[in-house]
Amino acid sequence: MNPTLNRNHRLIFYSAWLLIGLLQAALTPLQDDEAYYWTFSRFLDWGYFDHPPMTALLIKLGYGLFQNELGVRLLIVLLSTGTVYLCELLTERRNPFLFYTICGVLAVLQLSGFMAVPDLPLLFFTALFFYVYRKFVNNASLLNTVLLALVTAALLYSKYHAVLIIFFTLISNFKLFTRWQTYAAGLLALALFVPHLWWQYQHDWISFRYHLFESNVNPYKISYTTDYILGQLLITGPLAGFILLPILFRYTTKNLTEKAMKFTGIGVLVFFFLSTFKGRVEANWTAPMVVPILVLSHQHLLDHEKQKRWIRNLVVPTLLLVLLIRVVMIVDIVPADVVRGRFHNYHQWPAQLREKTKGLPVALSSSYQKASQYWFYSGVPTLSVNQYTSRRSNYNFWPLEDSMLGKPAVLFVDQQQAQDSITTPDGMLYYATDSSFNSFGKVRFETEEKKYKIAFEQSMICKVKAYFPPQYAQYLQQHPKVDAAVKVGVFDGRNLLFDIPLTQSLRQWLQQPEHSVMLPLNLPKGKYFLRFAVASEAGWFTHNSSKIDVVVE
Incomplete structure (x- = not known):
């Protein structure tokens, strides 16, 4: 040796x-x-x-x-x-x-x-x-x-x-x-x-x-x-x-x-x-x-x-x-999504889009990973609006959504809603500028009970209270034309079965935070859970409650 x-x-x-x-x-x-x-x-x-x-x-x-x-x-x-x-x-x-x-x-x-x-x-x-x-x-x-x-x-x-x-x-x-x-x-x-x-x-x-x-x-x-x-x-x-x-x-x-x-x-x-x-x-x-x-x-x-x-x-x-x-x-030499999607899709174009959109903050739907990659490579604060059908992430807790409330923002949207687009390694990305962004993910709904038992194919009645952080309440009070729909998603395991639109809008919940809500579930025997959701102007429905367990006997 x-x-x-x-x-x-x-x-x-x-x-x-x-x-x-x-x-x-x-x-x-x-x-x-x-x-x-x-x-x-x-x-x-x-x-x-x-x-x-x-x-x-x-x-x-x-x-x-x-x-x-x-x-x-x-x-x-x-x-x-x-x-x-x-x-x-x-x-x-x-x-x-x-x-x-x-x-x-x-x-x-x-x-x-x-x-x-x-x-x-x-x-x-x-x-x-x-x-x-x-x-x-x-x-x-x-x-x-x-x-x-x-x-x-x-x-x-x-x-x-x-x-x-x-x-x-x-x-x-x-x-x-x-x-x-x-x-x-x-x-x-x-x-x-x-x-x-x-x-x-x-x-x-x-x-x-x-x-x-x-x-x-x-x-x-x-x-x-x-x-x-x-x-x-x-x-x-x-x-x-x-x-x-x-x-x-x-x-x-x-x-x-x-x-x-x-x-x-x-x-x-x-x-x-x-x-x-x-x-x-x-x-x-x-x-x-x-x-x-x-x-x-x-x-x-x-x-x-x-x-x-x-x-x-x-x-x-x-x-x-x-x-x-x-x-x-x-080096981006393998077209496989498992490699390109994790390492190479966000390396260059975020800086280009930042220039085109003059550095406006960005919001996109239910992808904490994409939001984070765009933020890192563009230097622009980016919000993942986590919808009620997906899991929560830290974006539900950080002071991002509330800091963007009522301010101009760029939204990553589908082609029908788009105002412009940019070519990325993952294909065309469509976006639109919202002059007064809103999303209400930090408004919370709590039911009187965390778990309910109901009979086979019956409706469910529950007392619900809404909690508005001060900044959200102030925003709605200062913008009387802004309102949002509220609904309840019914899930079987991880799968969304159907939605139940509520008759009370978000503004009505602000004016009267407590309501008795009837939900026509009509479900067969089994275990389910419910989740409240509030719409944004982009059409994204956010996570607005914890899981509410329902057992149909």
Whole structure:
């Protein structure tokens, strides 16, 4: 072996990892989800509808240095490099070149290591959690107790999946429950997490209600399960997944830290496998298992020469595949929507449209990703008006809709409503200018009960109260000609069955906020839910209530 390489292999490996990540971060257009998290950083807070605030904070810090794609991703790339380094530190017996080889066949580490999404801080703090946990179980000193609490809180602030890591670590070592330091670390971590819990309380526990009861609830399809299994093989490869994934189950752990990692890796896999019977599971939701896979695979392969040779043989094909995908991310050469739609559709034309529309703010219907991408590449505040048939997002809570109320705005509309158009990689985009934009997404309707039981094919009567934020009430009072229709959508699962227009208009609700409403449902037996919606001048009906459950008996 080259003496220089032998002496400096770590410096070379980690420098290359960091440099490649920075280049990829600088040259790749912002992905749609990344643009959404960038908008988080415009409204830094203790919580968001979708996720805790760690990703937003990291983006805010990096974007403060560089106002471009590199700035959005800068700290993520640094954390990605740190994740790999911490994983190497977690290996008890070390063969660094074997470790680098495993990193080479784990394409997900390379291809996602520059993306500003919550999985990356979660991965970093997962690795750091196990590193500090190893110190804690060997010496439960005050310092290690505090460090464990800090890292646990950072995990929770990264992504809610942190709960799984904490849970499976605890059940991997029941002796933890006999140590007062465990409770001290838990209480301190909880205290540090209180600001986020307070934010949730102020917003009616919106994130927890969405993730636990509203998101991803669909009738079962066998493809949910088969796609999940295939996705996990691809995430742990894609070529080496059939070797690395089984190691997680086969490896015999040598210490409590390895045991915690094994419990976590298998536990996360099983948890989301069972979740496929509830609805579709995204492949990246199991991201925390990448740390156990990387560390435990290294430990296992040290003593299994045949599998080690297989891994070595797969490095070059994997790296070539990764190189190809890196190029496709940077350069718009593949017409597939899955690539173009996520990376390339918004790179150039938003600046052109900004010039044509003189920098007016933009509103579009039910696409937080498109709104975020347009905002990032145009520099123009953009609102996603989330309609009642789609899910809510942070655009329902940020002070955007109310700041645009009654002011000129550009609307992305269909061809029949358009005044002009612009050519984009996704086809023609039609738009119109509204001299006095309005949308009433922050007006709320609440029923006396959250759940109703009615008889078969009967109508439903409920008492309803409308709540108008002061700015909306003032706008309607100052514009007596403005009014809007109100209706109730009736849903079976995620599907809209029909609408029931209400006789009271929005202005009538303002004048008299409480009404007794009769809804002629006439539904067969089953479970349904209702949602109030208010029209805008563009014809978009917004989310104006929580789900109101109805059981027909």
